Amino acid sequence: MKRQVLATLSTAALLATAAGCTSGSSSPASTDVEGKNATGTVTVWLMDDAQKSWPDLVQQVNDExxxxxxxxxxxxxxxxWEEKISDLDAAFASGQAPDVVELGNTETLKYIVNGSLLKLERGTFDNSDNWIKGLADTCTYKETLYCVPYYTGARVSIYNSKMLQDGAGIAELPQNEDDMLAALDKVAAKYKNSANYSSLYLPGNYWYAAMSYVAAYGGSIAKFDAGGNWHGTLHEPKSQQGLQHFVDLVRKYNKSGDYKINESDQAKVLGHEKAGLIYANGWELGIATAPITGTPALEGSLKIAAMPGPNGKPLPSFIGGSDLAVTAKSQNAKVAADWVRMFTSTKSEQLLADKDTLPNNLVQLAPLKNKPATSAAANAVQDAWFTPLAPGWGTIEKQNVLVNMLNAIFAGKSVDQATKEADAQIDELINNAG
Structure with missing residues (x-):
């Protein structure tokens, strides 16, 4: 690694620049920064995905x-991921936040609203006219940009084609939901003597999946009304219809014995051959075929396809992904923003695309729509749904409003009652920044 790059896994040792929560910070004036005359440090926090999956991209950008x-x-x-937010909050509180931080796209709004992120000029970043809208929206608040899309993703079906062949006599997953479920019924019958085997493994409090079925029926978590406020809409008929569809699938197909188990280990369930199909991020296939977490011998049997949904259409996916932001009180903001430009340049995004990671823009995404390994996710991205871009959404997630609603339903509460109670909580929290 170059002399200028000091890599370490210690968070505490790297809290080197002042940051804070003052709103209204202006963006760097231009991309023509000091170059060889610039001095100081730029502290960067990336998620360990970059270290594991594209260290060559990090090295390339740092060399540049x-x-x-x-x-x-x-x-x-x-x-x-499980530690970053608490570390970042502590860094902001102590005035020692990084200059550049990677944020999951559900994490950005909290820091935008509380003034922790720098305003940026969209036109100074590559492909900004072609950024994937759902991802760019997570960086935008009141028509102002506060972060830059980095990469994106969508959930797909990952299935065991050998089990499908042995149980239903077909090698490819049907792309009509009724046909898929009929095939999975046959697979379930074939493996009925395997303890806790689920031909379709849908965890009971997997709220991303539940809300995908809500979206499939035209429902939503919340809406922004004419009066300028957000309000919960889970109790509305279309939302309830989608939620009931999800609940029915879980009750019929999930044989784990515990509906309170979430989706964090679903790839292991598939990899240990206790499931025929999961609804997951494409990268979870690697967990299912890795030693210990899965079975390497399954590599040729596990396949990815679009997840069929109700009404003859693919199931709408939650749009996942990451963004890169410059913190509001960075002492080297212009140079930090230039590092973000390099890391999200066309050249950098192409390196991600070459690794079957969905890039931040439609132009470089297009070839991946026809590539077997990426087609399902790449085609799902443009029509994907996202959580409400409301000030209090982070608090709703933190208080597990949707998870608690699902747990209540599987404990015996009606969908009607559970959604009304969830909406009451959403209404109380959603318009207030945490």
């Missing part, structure tokens, strides 16, 4: 950055 800014030191650290 070092050539342009030979007197600026990069302090780079990698973080785990």
């Amino acid at each position: 950055f070092a050539a342009k800014y030979p007197n600026v030191q990069i302090k780079l650290s990698y973080h785990k």
Whole structure:
């Protein structure tokens, strides 16, 4: 690694720049920054996905950055998803936040609303006219950009084609839901003597999946009304219809014995041959075929396809992904923004695309729509749904409103009652920034 890059897994040692929560911070004036005359440090927090999956991209960008800014030191650290938010909140509270931080697209709004992120100029970043809308929306608040789309993803079906062949006599997953379920019924019958086997494994409090069925019926979690406020809409008929569809599938096909188990280990369930099909991120296939977490011998049997939904259409997917932001009180904001430009450039995004990771823009996404490994997710991205871009959404997630609603339903509460109670909580929280 270059002299300018000090990589470490220690969070505490890298809290080097001041940051805070003052709103209204302006963007860097231009992309023509000081170059060889610039000094100081740029502290970067990336998720460990980058370290595991595209270290060559990180090295490429850091080499490019070092050539342009030979007197600026990069302090780079990698973080785990389950720990990053608490670490970041502590860093902001102590005035020691990084200059650049990777945020999951459901995490951005909290930091935008509380003034922690720098305003950015959209036109100064590559492909900004062609960014995938659902991802760009997670960086935009009141028509102002606060972060840059990095990569995206969508959920798909991952299925065991050998089990499908042995049980239903077909090699490919049907793309009509009725036909798929009929085939899975046959698979369930074939493997009925395998304890806790689920031909379709849908965890009971998998709210991303549940809301996909809500979206399939034209429902939603919440809506923004003419009065300028958000309000919960899970109790509305279309939302209830989609939620009931999900509940019926879970009750029929999930044989795990515990509906409160979430989706975090679903790839392991598939990899240990206790499921025929899961609804998952494409990268979870790697977990299912890895040693310990799965079975390497399944590599040729596990396949990816679009997940069939009701009404003869693919199931709408939640749009996942990551964004990169410059913190509002960065002491080296112009240089930090230039690092983000390099990391999200056309050249960088192509490296991601070559690794079957969906890039941030439609132009480089297009070839992946016809590639077997990526076609299902790439075709799902443009019509994907997202959580409400409301000030209090982060609090709703933190308080597990949707998870608790699902748990209540599987404990015996009616969909009607559970959704009305969930909407009451949503109405109480959604318009207030956390």
